[in-house]
Amino acid sequence: MEKSQAYLRIQELRGIIEEANRLYYKENAPTLSDYEFDMLLKELEKLEKENPEYAAADSPTAKVGSDLRKEFDQYPHRYPMLSLGNTYDISEVQAFADRVAKGIGDSFTYSCELKFDGTAICLTYRDGKLFRALTRGDGTVGDDVTRNVKHISNIPQELECPAGFVPGDGRRQPWPKEFEIRGEIYMPWAAFDRLNEERVKDEEQPFANPRNAASGSLKLIDSRMVAERGLECTLYHMLGEDLPFRTHQEALEAASEWGLPVSDKRRICSNINEIEEFINYWDTERKNLPYATDGIVIKVNELPYQAQLGYTAKAPRWAVAYKFKAEQALTKLLSIDYQVGRTGAVTPVANLEPVQLSGTVVKRASLHNADQMEILDIHIGDYVYVEKGGEIIPKITGVELSKRGTDVVLPHFPEKCPDCGTTLVKDEEEAKSFCPNSTGCPTQIKGRLVHFLSRKAMNVIAGDATIEQLFNKALVWNVADFYELTKEHLLMLDGWKDKSAERFLKSISESRKVPFERVLYALGIRYVGETTAKSVARHFGDIDAIAGASVETLLEVEDVGQVIADSIWEYFNDQANMEIVRRLKDAGLQFAVKGEDVELSDKLKGMTIVISGNFSISRDQMKALITAHGGKNSGSISGKTAFLLAGEKAGPEKLKKAEGLGIRVIGEQEFLQEIIGTASEKNTKGPAAKEAPNDSASNETKDHNEEFTGTLF
Ligand SMILES: [Zn+2]
Numbered sequence: 168m169e170k171s172q173a174y175l176r177i178q179e180l181r182g183i184i185e186e187a188n189r190l191y192y193k194e195n196a197p198t199l200s201d202y203e204f205d206m207l208l209k210e211l212e213k214l215e216k217e218n219p220e221y222a223a224a225d226s227p228t229a230k231v232g233s234d235l236r237k238e239f240d241q242y243p244h245r246y247p248m249l250s251l252g253n254t255y256d257i258s259e260v261q262a263f264a265d266r267v268a269k270g271i272g273d274s275f276t277y278s279c280e281l282k283f284d285g286t287a288i289c290l291t292y293r294d295g296k297l298f299r300a301l302t303r304g305d306g307t308v309g310d311d312v313t314r315n316v317k318h319i320s321n322i323p324q325e326l327e328c329p330a331g332f333v334p335g336d337g338r339r340q341p342w343p344k345e346f347e348i349r350g351e352i353y354m355p356w357a358a359f360d361r362l363n364e365e366r367v368k369d370e371e372q373p374f375a376n377p378r379n380a381a382s383g384s385l386k387l388i389d390s391r392m393v394a395e396r397g398l399e400c401t402l403y404h405m406l407g408e409d410l411p412f413r414t415h416q417e418a419l420e421a422a423s424e425w426g427l428p429v430s431d432k433r434r435i436c437s438n439i440n441e442i443e444e445f446i447n448y449w450d451t452e453r454k455n456l457p458y459a460t461d462g463i464v465i466k467v468n469e470l471p472y473q474a475q476l477g478y479t480a481k482a483p484r485w486a487v488a489y490k491f492k493a494e495q496a497l498t499k500l501l502s503i504d505y506q507v508g509r510t511g512a513v514t515p516v517a518n519l520e521p522v523q524l525s526g527t528v529v530k531r532a533s534l535h536n537a538d539q540m541e542i543l544d545i546h547i548g549d550y551v552y553v554e555k556g557g558e559i560i561p562k563i564t565g566v567e568l569s570k571r572g573t574d575v576v577l578p579h580f581p582e583k584c585p586d587c588g589t590t591l592v593k594d595e596e597e598a599k600s601f602c603p604n605s606t607g608c609p610t611q612i613k614g615r616l617v618h619f620l621s622r623k624a625m626n627v628i629a630g631d632a633t634i635e636q637l638f639n640k641a642l643v644w645n646v647a648d649f650y651e652l653t654k655e656h657l658l659m660l661d662g663w664k665d666k667s668a669e670r671f672l673k674s675i676s677e678s679r680k681v682p683f684e685r686v687l688y689a690l691g692i693r694y695v696g697e698t699t700a701k702s703v704a705r706h707f708g709d710i711d712a713i714a715g716a717s718v719e720t721l722l723e724v725e726d727v728g729q730v731i732a733d734s735i736w737e738y739f740n741d742q743a744n745m746e747i748v749r750r751l752k753d754a755g756l757q758f759a760v761k762g763e764d765v766e767l768s769d770k771l772k773g774m775t776i777v778i779s780g781n782f783s784i785s786r787d788q789m790k791a792l793i794t795a796h797g798g799k800n801s802g803s804i805s806g807k808t809a810f811l812l813a814g815e816k817a818g819p820e821k822l823k824k825a826e827g828l829g830i831r832v833i834g835e836q837e838f839l840q841e842i843i844g845t846a847s848e849k850n851t852k853g854p855a856a857k858e859a860p861n862d863s864a865s866n867e868t869k870d871h872n873e874e875f876t877g878t879l880f
Contacts, residue, residue, distance in 0.1 A: 173218050180211040184227040206791065239310040239386070245347060246406050248289060248303045249481060251464065251488040257443055260465060263487040264439050270484070271472045278415050279445045280433040281453070282462035282488055283401050285353030286382035288316065290402070293345045295326040295425075302385065312385055318394035319352065327426035342425055343407050350402030350428075354381040355458045358397030377459045399458070401430050414468045435468060450491055454523070462490040495552045496529065497567060498522035502547060503534065503578050507586045509614025510693050511602040515540060515580065517551070517563055524555055533562045537580040538598045546575035586610045606743055612645070613638055615691045619646040623697055624689030625678040629671060636660045646689070647747045649675055650754035683709070683757045690748075692738045694731045702726050703735065705790060706800060709759035710748060714739040725802030760794075770843050771798030775807050779821045780814030782835050789814075796843050804830060812838050 184207055208228065215222045254260055267275070287303040300316035301309030316322055328341050354362070354377045362380055363373040374380035384396040405418040412418040416435060423429040432449070436442045446463050453460045467473050467485040476484040499520040506514050515534040522529050532553050534540050543566055545551065550570040555561040583590055584602035586609055591600040602608050616634045620627040627649070637643040642656050652675065657668035681689075687710070688700035695703070706724040707713045713721075713735065721732035738744050752758055776798050782789050789812070790800045804811060804824045810831040811821060825832050833842065 170218065173214055174221055177211065177214050177218070177221050180207055180214070181223075181226055184208060184211065206795075209791070209795075239312060241304065241308050242299065242301055242311055243308050244289060244301060244304075244306070245291075248287060248306045248309070248349070249478065249483060250306075251486055252482045253462075253488050253490050255490050255492070257439075257446065257489070260442060260446075260487065260489055261439055263465070264442075267467060267476065267485065270476050271467075275472050276414075276468040277436045277442060278419075278433060278466045278468040279436050279442055280403055280464045280466070281430055281449060281456075281460045282464045282490075283351040283353050283430075284376070284378045284459040284461045285351035285401075286378060286385055287349065288312075288352045288385075288400065289347055289349045290316070290322070291345065291347050292326060292342065295340060295342050297322070297324045298345075302382075310386070315385055315387065315390045315393045316352075316400075318390050319398045319400055320394075321428045322400045323426045327424070329421075329424040343410055346405055346407035346410065348402045348422060348427060349404040349406070350400055352381050352385050352398050352400050353377060353458055354384065354396065354398055357457065359459075362396065400428050402427050403429070403464070410470075412470060414470060415466055415473070416468055418470075436465075446489055453491070454494060460491070462488050464488050494524065495554050495564070496522045496524040497550055497552055497570075498529070500545065500547055500549050500551050500563075505581050505585045507584060507602055507608065507610040509611060509618055509691065511605055511608065511611050513581070513584065513591060513600045513602060515578075519551070519553065522553065524553060524561060529553055529555075529561050535562070536598045537593075537600060540578065540580065546571065546577055548572060548575035584608060606645075609638070616643060616646060616649075618691045619689045620649070620678075621689075624685055625681050626685075627671075627674045627678050629674070633660065633671075645747050646691075647750035647754065650751070650756075679755045679757070681757060683760050686751070686756050686758065687713070690738070690744075693734045695735065699726060699731060702802075704760055705794065706802075710752075711758075714745070714748070723801055723803055725800075727802075768795075768843065769797040771796040771809075773797075774809035775799045775801045776810060776812055777801050777804050777808050777821065777825075778812040778814070780817030782814040792843070804828065 184204070187204055187207075211226070212228050215226065215228060252263075254263070264277075289301045289303070289309060291298045291300075297313070297317070299311060300313045300322075302312055304310055317324060326342055356377065359374070359377040359380050362384075366373050374383060380396075381398060384393060384398055387393050387396075402422060403419065404415075405412075405422055410418060412421065419429045419433075434441075434445050436445060442463075442465055449460070449463060465487050467476065473483070473485040478484060501518045501520060504516045504518065506516055508514065515536070517532045517534055519530055519532055532551075534543075534545070543551075543563065545563070545566055548571075550567040551563045552565040552567065553561045554564045580600065581591065584604065587602065587604050587607060589602050589604035589608065592603050593600050602611065605611050613634060616638065617631055619625055620629050620634070634643070637652075637660070640659060642652065642659070643649060652672070654665075654668045654672065657663050657671060658665075684701045684704035685697075687704050688695065688697050702725050703713060703721075707716065716736075718729075718732045718736045721727055721735055722729070727735075739748075748758075771793060774797075776793050778786065778789055778793070778800065784792070793800055793812075798809075801808065804821055806828060808825070808828070808830050810833050811817075811825040812835070813822065813832050814835055822832065
């Protein structure tokens with residue numbers, strides 16, 4: 168490329184990337200797929216490297232760079248982060264008090280505090296400035312999430328000078344030179360509900376509870392997204408060498424004066440009766456709090472006594488957690504609706520007499536399936552217990568039989584689809600009933616049409632009402648029909664004029680450029696979400712390869728298990744689906760991963776490569792790099808694997824398997840320099856204090872499933 172051409176292309180790329188960034192982060196309306204974005208960025212990086220005279224400090228390659236890195240550094244905890252012993256009964260709190268008194272006599276007090284339901288954090292302040300934020304990790308070593316924590320608005324990056332403190336000659340500070348303060352990052356109910364609503368709309372799995380949402384959000388790779396999640400922090404335990412405090416209370420008061428967030432919902436108690444009073448008060452009152460709490464923490468207040476009592480291997484002897492029972496409400500079941508979803512699943516939904524629960528009024532609750540209804544022995548007219556879990560609508564957990572009247576009615580789960588009348592089939596594994604009439608059931612058809620046009624799929628601007636009309640007027644029956652709509656058709660819709668019709672057709676026309684992975688997602692194959700569609704598309708490259716793949720071959724794709732593989736295979740072995748795909752192909756949609764403009768070399772041609780662990784670029788970028796050099800990615804090691812590209816924290820299983828099969832293991836440096844012949848510019852990393860036990864590709868998914876028991880501090 169000539170210099171002048173390179174210069175123009177660099178300018179153009181910077182413009183495109185900056186605009187894409189702005190739309191993605193500020194408007195929340197991405198215009199490029201991750202893959203497209205990464206490829207453009209890569210092209211820009213390459214051009215800037217070849218033409219160093221055009222490099223600029225404000226280029227997106229310099230600015231966004233760090234935000235694209237997928238790893239967190241790990242650091243050891245100065246003091247181990249242990250868990251707390253849990254109790255569910257006041258008599259166990261009494262037993263704790265007795266044990267303490269036996270150790271230190273009876274001239275001490277308790278600090279009672281709310282137990283926030285979040286994820287543990289350890290902040291270190293040095294010279295009054297936030298130095299580092301570590302997650303609990305395994306208690307000994309934590310993930311460095313400092314960058315993300317800086318986006319949590321109530322965590323000060325610099326401490327305040329307390330009132331009355333006169334800064335002297337600059338050598339004396341109002342705070343200890345260095346100290347740690349531990350607490351909880353949590354997501355208030357309002358932010359949690361908003362996030363889950365958004366996720367459900369995007370067909371992503373909602374977070375099970377605010378704790379999982381908080382921990383997933385804290386581990387987001389892109390710290391700018393953390394800011395949007397509305398996380399908050401509460402701190403409750405200060406640690407350091409020679410802290411000038413006699414009691415825990417004094418330490419918290421000082422922290423509060425320095426501008427650190429400390430909950431004021433705490434009380435000093437001198438005996439078990441006062442503790443019980445505090446527990447009982449908050450067991451009711453917490454329902455009015457804007458965040459989730461799951462208990463009360465009771466600590467010995469005097470620091471010398473804490474030191475005297477010490478620790479067991481697992482927990483401190485000077486503190487205990489009393490856990491509340493899950494929050495419930497009792498209300499009357501008025502009726503049950505049976506709803507058909509996009510995939511044909513029929514779900515019973517209970518209509519309730521409105522009742523207050525976790526700060527919201529609940530009118531509807533999920534009953535999951537017929538089995539669940541039977542287990543609960545639920546009757547219309549019963550009084551039922553409702554709990555708020557992760558679902559948008561709460562669930563019914565029990566029936567209060569003592570309140571059952573004589574006029575209750577046993578509900579019957581329908582045998583036929585409430586929408587189209589087809590006899591339902593039961594999926595034994597999932598205990599769910601499905602309407603099998605996927606091509607003729609109106610709700611399912613409309614659901615698929617809505618999904619196809621949605622933002623993360625084909626991104627065509629159309630409201631549900633428009634789709635309803637198109638369907639009711641028999642203009643659109645399946646997704647391929649969208650591409651045969653004319654202006655005349657659209658003018659048949661109520662209230663549609665030239666302008667709206669043209670806008671819609673333009674949007675439809677533009678969707679022809681939507682990359683293959685999103686088209687694959689748009690098809691609405693059961694269990695194939697955004698991420699799965701992406702990995703399947705990249706693995707196979709085009710639709711014909713996917714349609715022709717056996718279940719076994721499908722299982723080779725990273726993140727694809729038996730259920731997904733079966734579902735994909737079934738989809739493409741249905742003639743009706745293949746006909747839709749054929750028509751969409753004719754309509755000009757993208758059915759192959761675009762490789763031609765990113766092909767860098769054919770050095771990896773014919774090679775199947777497995778990657779594992781973390782690299783200086785993201786795993787997706789690494790995979791794209793392999794594809795760009797003609798190689799093929801695979802999720803599992805077999806005799807056909809050319810080599811295993813192992814980054815930091817590569818999965819031990821994979822390493823073992825590679826060794827067993829005599830397959831070469833190559834590191835990132837070697838790969839970049841010797842195999843594809845580009846030098847890596849970034850190879851500096853913080854001290855990885857400890858090897859993670861397995862492939863830590865997706866921090867968020869893992870945290871999502873992780874169940875912590877007990878308070879971590
Ligand atoms: Zn039906």
